[in-house]
Amino acid sequence: ELKVEQNPLFLSMQEGKNYTIYCNYSTTSDRLYWYRQDPGKSLESLFVLLSNGAVKQEGRLMASLDTKARLSTLHITAAVHDLSATYFCAVDDDMRFGAGTRLTVKP
Amino acid sequence: DGGITQSPKYLFRKEGQNVTLSCEQNLNHDAMYWYRQDPGQGLRLIYYSQIVNDFQKGDIAEGYSVSREKKESFPLTVTSAQKNPTAFYLCASSISGWDSPLHFGNGTRLTVT
Numbered sequence: 001e002l003k004v005e006q007n008p009l010f011l012s013m014q015e016g017k018n019y020t021i022y023c024n025y026s027t028t029s030d031r032l033y034w035y036r037q038d039p040g041k042s043l044e045s046l047f048v049l050l051s052n053g054a055v056k057q058e059g060r061l062m063a064s065l066d067t068k069a070r071l072s073t074l075h076i077t078a079a080v081h082d083l084s085a086t087y088f089c090a091v092d093d094d095m096r097f098g099a100g101t102r103l104t105v106k107p
Numbered sequence: 108d109g110g111i112t113q114s115p116k117y118l119f120r121k122e123g124q125n126v127t128l129s130c131e132q133n134l135n136h137d138a139m140y141w142y143r144q145d146p147g148q149g150l151r152l153i154y155y156s157q158i159v160n161d162f163q164k165g166d167i168a169e170g171y172s173v174s175r176e177k178k179e180s181f182p183l184t185v186t187s188a189q190k191n192p193t194a195f196y197l198c199a200s201s202i203s204g205w206d207s208p209l210h211f212g213n214g215t216r217l218t219v220t
Contacts, residue, residue, distance in 0.1 A: 004149075033208050042197060043150075045208035088149060095140070095209065096166075097150040 002027050004091050006098035013079045013105050021074040021101045023089035031092030032072045034063050036085045037100070043088065047074075079105045109134045113198050113212035120192075120219050128183045128215045130198035136210070137203060139181035143167060144195045144214075156181055185217065192219045
């Protein structure tokens with residue numbers, strides 16, 4: 001059974017700081033997705049990673065995929081309050097989701 | 108504008124009643140999915156369909172049923188057999204199955220008392 005584990009589950013950051021969210025999975029999939037969910041809202045796609053070594057960046061967020069380690073990271077640079085949300089990774093192979101990382105950025 | 112429409116946004120039902128959640132998309136996507144989200148948790152796959160008139164069970168299909176008679180529509184019925192139906196239900200679609208990101212509807216919050 002495919003398992004997708006995110007950590008940390010809760011993250012409180014100061015504005016301007018850097019941090020990394022980790023997503024470990026248990027299969028040999030080479031497709032991984034990151035989504036963002038604002039409170040009470042639906043999910044929106046952030047990044048699509050389709051091969052080993054893939055790196056995507058959008059503003060202060062950068063995602064990478066290491067299929068050999070079965071690990072994806074979402075790096076946050078110089079956090080701002082607008083990044084406060086819950087971030088999910090999802091792995092191809094039935095599109096299983098991690099439990100999510102609830103990020104709070106404080107001034 | 109293209110998108111996925113879920114209705115209603117909030118739904119209240121008495122225990123023992125079946126209820127159907129609507130999901131319509133005009134993105135011309137082949138694949139559609141239903142997920143359940145409980146407070147503070149991730150998404151769990153209920154059912155998915157990659158083509159009209161065909162669908163597969165996800166991880167938590169018991170107590171749910173779906174149909175896919177039209178490409179645009181993928182309704183979910185929560186039956187009285189579902190023991191804990193109160194949750195946030197999300198419908199999604201994608202272009203070609205599993206190798207493209209999901210586009211999500213705004214969700215239906217179902218409360219059963």
